[in-house]
Amino acid sequence: xxxxxxxxxxxxxxxxxxxNVTRVMLWVCAALLPATLFGFWLYGWPAIxxxxxxxxxxxxxxxxxxxxxxxxxxxxxxxxxxLLTGWLLALSLPPWAPWWVGVVGGLFATVIGKQxxxxxxxxxxxxxxxxxxxxxxxxxVPMTAWxxxxxxxxxxxxxxxxxxWITFGARPEALDAxxxxxxxxxxxxxxxRGVDLLQSLAATQxxxxxxxxxxxxxxxxxxxxxxxxxxxxLLGLRxxxxxxxxxxxxxxxxxxxxxxxxxxxxxxxxxxxxLSGAAMLGAFFIATDYVTSPNTAAGQLVFxxxxxxxxxxxxxxxxxxxxxAFAVLLMNALTPVIDRYxxxxxxxxxxxxxxxxxxx
Amino acid sequence: xxxxxxxxxxxxxxGVHPDDHKRPxxxxxxxxxxxxxxxxxxLQQHVGNPAxxxxxxxxxxxxxxxxxxxxxxxxxxxxAPTSGWISAIGEITAxxxxxxxxxxITITADGADAWCERVPVxxxxxxxxxxxxxxTAAAGVVGLGGATxxxxxxxxxxxxxQVGTLIVNGxxxxxxxxxxxxxxxxxxxxxxxxxxxVMHAIGAREALIGIEDNKPQAIAAMRVAAAAxxxxxxxxVPARYPMGSDKQLIQTLTGKEVPADARAAEVGVLVHNVSxxxxxxxxxxxxxxxxxxxxxxxxxxxxxxxxxxxxIGTPVVDLLRFAGVSERPARLVLGGPMMGIVLPHARVPxxxxxxxxxxxxxAEARTPPAGPCIRCGxxxxxxxxxxxxxxxxxxxxxxxxxxAAGLGxxxxxxxxxxxxxxxxxxxxxxxxxHAKGELSARERSRLRNDATRRLAEDRAAxxxxxxxxxxxxxxxxxxxxxxxxxxxxxxxxxxSTRIADTTSEAAT
Ligand code: SF4
Ligand code: SF4
Numbered sequence: 001x002x003x004x005x006x007x008x009x010x011x012x013x014x015x016x017x018x019x020n021v022t023r024v025m026l027w028v029c030a031a032l033l034p035a036t037l038f039g040f041w042l043y044g045w046p047a048i049x050x051x052x053x054x055x056x057x058x059x060x061x062x063x064x065x066x067x068x069x070x071x072x073x074x075x076x077x078x079x080x081x082x083l084l085t086g087w088l089l090a091l092s093l094p095p096w097a098p099w100w101v102g103v104v105g106g107l108f109a110t111v112i113g114k115q116x117x118x119x120x121x122x123x124x125x126x127x128x129x130x131x132x133x134x135x136x137x138x139x140x141v142p143m144t145a146w147x148x149x150x151x152x153x154x155x156x157x158x159x160x161x162x163x164x165w166i167t168f169g170a171r172p173e174a175l176d177a178x179x180x181x182x183x184x185x186x187x188x189x190x191x192x193r194g195v196d197l198l199q200s201l202a203a204t205q206x207x208x209x210x211x212x213x214x215x216x217x218x219x220x221x222x223x224x225x226x227x228x229x230x231x232x233x234l235l236g237l238r239x240x241x242x243x244x245x246x247x248x249x250x251x252x253x254x255x256x257x258x259x260x261x262x263x264x265x266x267x268x269x270x271x272x273x274x275l276s277g278a279a280m281l282g283a284f285f286i287a288t289d290y291v292t293s294p295n296t297a298a299g300q301l302v303f304x305x306x307x308x309x310x311x312x313x314x315x316x317x318x319x320x321x322x323x324x325a326f327a328v329l330l331m332n333a334l335t336p337v338i339d340r341y342x343x344x345x346x347x348x349x350x351x352x353x354x355x356x357x358x359x360x
Numbered sequence: 361x362x363x364x365x366x367x368x369x370x371x372x373x374x375g376v377h378p379d380d381h382k383r384p385x386x387x388x389x390x391x392x393x394x395x396x397x398x399x400x401x402x403l404q405q406h407v408g409n410p411a412x413x414x415x416x417x418x419x420x421x422x423x424x425x426x427x428x429x430x431x432x433x434x435x436x437x438x439x440a441p442t443s444g445w446i447s448a449i450g451e452i453t454a455x456x457x458x459x460x461x462x463x464x465i466t467i468t469a470d471g472a473d474a475w476c477e478r479v480p481v482x483x484x485x486x487x488x489x490x491x492x493x494x495x496t497a498a499a500g501v502v503g504l505g506g507a508t509x510x511x512x513x514x515x516x517x518x519x520x521x522q523v524g525t526l527i528v529n530g531x532x533x534x535x536x537x538x539x540x541x542x543x544x545x546x547x548x549x550x551x552x553x554x555x556x557x558v559m560h561a562i563g564a565r566e567a568l569i570g571i572e573d574n575k576p577q578a579i580a581a582m583r584v585a586a587a588a589x590x591x592x593x594x595x596x597v598p599a600r601y602p603m604g605s606d607k608q609l610i611q612t613l614t615g616k617e618v619p620a621d622a623r624a625a626e627v628g629v630l631v632h633n634v635s636x637x638x639x640x641x642x643x644x645x646x647x648x649x650x651x652x653x654x655x656x657x658x659x660x661x662x663x664x665x666x667x668x669x670x671x672i673g674t675p676v677v678d679l680l681r682f683a684g685v686s687e688r689p690a691r692l693v694l695g696g697p698m699m700g701i702v703l704p705h706a707r708v709p710x711x712x713x714x715x716x717x718x719x720x721x722x723a724e725a726r727t728p729p730a731g732p733c734i735r736c737g738x739x740x741x742x743x744x745x746x747x748x749x750x751x752x753x754x755x756x757x758x759x760x761x762x763x764a765a766g767l768g769x770x771x772x773x774x775x776x777x778x779x780x781x782x783x784x785x786x787x788x789x790x791x792x793x794h795a796k797g798e799l800s801a802r803e804r805s806r807l808r809n810d811a812t813r814r815l816a817e818d819r820a821a822x823x824x825x826x827x828x829x830x831x832x833x834x835x836x837x838x839x840x841x842x843x844x845x846x847x848x849x850x851x852x853x854x855x856s857t858r859i860a861d862t863t864s865e866a867a868t
Contacts, residue, residue: 010727011457011790013776014697014720015378015535019783021734079731121732121784241741295737295750344746346768347607348620353768356619358626 021120025080027239029087031230032285036087038226039095039219042149045163047095047219050102053167054093057106058086065115081120085109088128088285091220092278092325093135096147099167101139105131125332126292129325136320146182146216182217183276184321187268196265220281224274231284243297245283247304248311252279255312267316277315282307282324292332299342306331374744375600375608376777378535378698380574385658386538388666390546393682395469399441399673400452400709401427402464406502407509408434413465419446422476424649427465430497436510437500439649440476441671444469455694455711459704467673478647484557489519492561492644499643500650500712505529505540505604505633506695508713511558511640517623518562518630526564527613527631528555530571530578531597531604534696537716539654542667543635544571544578548585551634552592554641558632559591561640567592568613569634572599601698602775606631608744620771635715655679655714660721661689670710677706679717689719698776731784739778739788745771749778753791761795761802769795 040048062082066073086106093101112134113127114120136143158166220227234240252273259267273279278286287293287307294303307327314323345351404410411428421427421440428438447468454462484492497512518526528551532540544551555567569586571579573596586592597603597612607618609631616627624631632640635654642648651672658665663684670679676692692703694714703717710717739749747768755764772792779788 010691010702011787011793012695012697012699012701012774013780013789014691014693014700014702014718014725015780016728016785017376017378017781017783019781020728020785021731021783024734024736024783081734119732121734290734290736292735295735295740295748297741339751343748344740344743346620346747346771347611347745348618348622348771349768355621356617358619358622 021079021081024239025084027237028234028285029080029084031233032087032091032220032227033230035220035223035226035230036091038223039091042151042222043095043147043219044151045158045160046147046166049163049167050093050095050097050099051087051090051219053099054090054102054106055083055086057103058082058089058110059106061107061110062115065111065119069115069119071119076120079120082110082114085114085127088220088281089131091281092128092132092218094143094146095219096145096166097142101135101142105135108134121291123291124335125329126286126289129286129328129332132325133329136325144185146185146218148216149222182221182321183272184268184315188321191266217276218278220285221276221278224276224280227280227284231280234284234288240284240288241297241300243300244288244293244304244307247301248283248287248308249274249279251305251308252312255309259312259316273312273315277322278324279311282311282328286324286328287331292328292335294335294338294342296339296342296344298344299338302338302342303331303335306334374742374746374777375602375775376742376780377599378601378780381535381658381697382538382541382574385536385656385665385667386541386575388664390542390654391666391668391682393668393670393674393679395442395471395473396671396674396678397469398447398675399444399467399469399671400464400675401438401441401467401673402452402454402462402709402711403428403438404462405438405508405672405711405713406434406436407507408432408436410463411435411438413449413463415446415449415465417446417449420444421446421467422474424476424478424651426649427467430510434510434513436502437498437649438465439500439651440467441651441673442467442469443472443474453704453708455701455703455708455714457702457704464673464709475648480646481644484644485560487560487644489515489561489563492557492640493519495644495647496561496640499639499648501636501639501643502650502712503633504635504639504653504712504715506699506713506715508711511632511636514625514630514632515558515561517625518564521625521628523562523625523628523630524565525614525629526555526559526562526567527606527610527629528567528569528634528637529604529606529609529631530569530575530582530634531609532575533572533599533601533604534698534700534716535601536658536718537656537696538658539656539667539715540634541575541578542654542656543638544575545581547638548578548581550638550641551582552585552589552637553645554637554639555592555632555634556589557640557644558637562630564630565591569594570597570603570609570613571595572597572603574599601777602744602773605744605773605775607773650712653710653712653714655710656716657683657719658716659689659693659719660724661685661687661719672712673709675707675709676703676717679710680706680719683719685719687721690722690725691718691720693718693720698780699774728785730786733782733784733786736783738781738783742777742781744775744777745773747772747778749788749792750786752795753786753788756791756795761799764795765799769799772796 059082063073063077066076089105089109109127109131113130114123117123231245235242253270256270256273260269287304294300310327310330311323314326349355409432412431413428415427422443423440425440426437427440430437444467446465448466451461452464454460493512493515501511502508530540530544559567569582579596583594586594595613602608606624610624610629611617618624618627639650652669654667655670656667657679663686665683692706693700694703695701695716733750743749752764752767752769774789776789
């Protein structure tokens with residue numbers, strides 16, 4: 001809620017750090033840009049169309065709600081938070097998903113995921129992840145129909161118009177063969193058929209770990225390194241701190257290496273866990289969402305570790321191959337609790353708030 | 361927990377790093393202000409009770425003459441900043457955003473600037489510490505860093521608690537300000553002599569001078585001045601706001617943390633500002649009361665920013681004129697941009713605690729509109745006290761002052777770091793000062809109500825007691841009457857038997 005400005009004359013401080021919410025959000029978008037552009041190149045026009053449909057519907061949903069709540073639409077839209085939400089959602093969708101997935105998801109993200117709670121700063125759950133999970137549960141088929149990369153330069157990549165055809169539901173017959181599984185989906189189905197990972201990953205058709213990200217997956221997951229680079233930019237700009245990404249990735253790596261060392265035939269390796277799926281996107285861009293994560297450094301370590309642990313558990317034993325979105329939502333629910341119990345120590349007081357003993 | 365704090369860094373990132381803005385004012389040589397024609401000397405220029413005037417309108421005074429005496433234990437005298445005559449004693453606008461008035465003595469200068477008789481002391485270290493306190497108090501020296509606490513009161517406290525370390529605050533972390541910087545560059549010897557006198561006054565073994573690393577010339581000058589004294593050490597501290605806050609400087613220099621509700625002296629340190637030390641030097645060695653100070657004039661609306669030596673009581677307008685106003689200032693601030701107060705107009709005078717006058721142009725004065733909190737946590741990371749500004753503000757926003765107090769509102773030093781970094785431009789400090797004011801008003805009315813209730817209870821108890829006493833008296837009188845009646849009638853036999861009983865008992 002916006003606390004009312006107390007009445008009275010202008011008060012100190014008479015200076016500000018010269019930043020504002022819009023600038024923060026736009027920097028985050030800028031950090032997503034390299035990975036997004038790379039994803040566009042990898043998956044072609046259908047991905048581009050899905051991206052703008054999703055972001056535009058997120059923005060439209062926000063505008064609609066602001067209108068209904070009789071608030072000034074333009075100033076709030078200008079904070080660019082709806083753009084960022086739509087963008088993050090688009091990055092987590094199968095790049096060739098039909099148009100309505102993006103539109104329903106975008107609208108859901110801002111209307112149900114954010115404005116229903118009261119708008120910017122009020123939502124308990126990350127709006128993009130709320131939308132993604134809703135889509136996954138409601139429309140499991142299009143949400144798990146992944147496309148193998150078909151870079152823009154390649155011969156049979158769909159052009160602008162073909163891309164529109166694909167996005168708007170008239171998928172040309174020839175392209176159906178492109179459907180594929182993500183690495184996690186593939187590993188899971190092979191395991192359930194009784195083929196262990198050592199064999200399945202060695203098989204030629206297997207989507208292997210490719211640092212460049214030329215494999216099936218969402219826009220925001222294949223180019224893990226570009227995502228991580230964007231995350232480092234945010235760290236460098238001090239828009240996020242290291243606590244959440246570090247705690248999340250370290251926890252994930254810890255569990256992955258432990259289980260992998262127990263049985264490499266059943267558990268994927270550390271690098272697979274870190275570099276495929278939404279680990280990087282989640283660590284740097286989703287778990288670090290200001291509104292839905294704890295505020296203190298210690299709280300963020302707890303939160304990040306929780307996301308990492310739950311991601312691993314869901315990926316390995318859960319009902320869905322990819323667990324970051326669920327893990328983030330589960331930890332979002334715990335954020336108020338973490339914020340309540342993990343507080344900084346006040347200067348001059350002990351952790352319980354009692355004045356320190358006098359030592360001289 | 362300690363180890364965890366070590367790993368996470370024991371509050372390593374408190375505070376903020378505001379843009380400096382100290383230059384070019386800091387590098388311009390110190391100038392003296394031409395003597396103003398009229399000076400308004402407020403009676404309250406220090407923490408504590410306002411001073412009591414001891415002069416009459418029309419009286420002639422010399423520079424340094426006592427014009428108002430301290431009133432109570434925590435108070436300070438006020439002296440004539442120049443020679444002239446008292447032209448008024450009355451109300452002027454206080455240097456406070458409210459624009460309320462306060463009492464001041466107005467002096468019309470005669471232009472001679474003639475000193476009264478001063479009693480110098482050749483060797484202050486031969487004086488008893490109490491005598492140094494006395495002289496400092498008589499000279500009206502108060503903390504010049506802005507807190508304006510009477511210096512001698514702090515000396516006595518330090519002596520009583522046997523403080524071992526004097527910390528000399530050369531932090532001056534507020535952007536735009538450079539008056540302490542100038543003091544250290546131009547008068548390092550005075551500062552060092554003053555701080556040694558302060559050490560003598562409180563019986564401290566050592567002194568640590570903390571100077572932020574963005575003042576290389578001041579560091580160099582002070583290093584030379586302090587070189588001869590083994591027990592005076594200079595420590596360069598990182599430039600980080602609010603390094604000039606006592607608690608943060610103490611922690612940086614000694615690693616000690618002042619417990620909540622305790623004074624620095626209780627952990628064995630006492631903090632004095634560099635300019636205060638210089639004022640002590642003048643007060644004790646030369647017998648000069650505090651009648652002038654260095655004031656930084658800065659801000660986008662000034663053409664010749666810099667530092668000036670100005671008599672106390674100089675109207676701000678004279679200072680602005682001296683520094684050349686290029687445009688109508690959009691905002692006038694007394695003090696630094698982080699904690700300074702807005703002046704209602706330019707006719708208010710400067711006071712002992714006025715380290716700077718800032719004349720902001722329109723761009724500097726722009727206040728961006730506040731938006732909703734995005735829970736970014738910047739405020740929490742910036743708070744040097746380990747508080748949760750966003751939590752406190754949102755509780756205050758819904759009127760829940762008690763839970764804000766439970767989150768440590770009383771520990772907030774009002775430094776402004778949180779509001780400075782807030783990307784949503786929420787006026788956090790305003791929330792806190794509003795809530796602190798509200799809570800103390802509530803506390804006062806609670807005390808008053810308690811007192812009223814106690815009085816009423818006392819009265820009720822007294823009335824009840826009186827009624828009871830009356831009833832008891834009535835009963836006694838009635839009993840006496842009855843007894844008398846019985847004695848007249850058949851009672852006498854009974855009485856004589858009883859007497860007989862007693863005597864027989866005594867006999868056995
Ligand atoms: S800095 Fe401002 S926006 Fe960020 S958490 Fe604090 S109050 Fe909210
Ligand atoms: S809460 Fe108080 S002490 Fe903390 S940064 Fe804000 S003003 Fe400073």
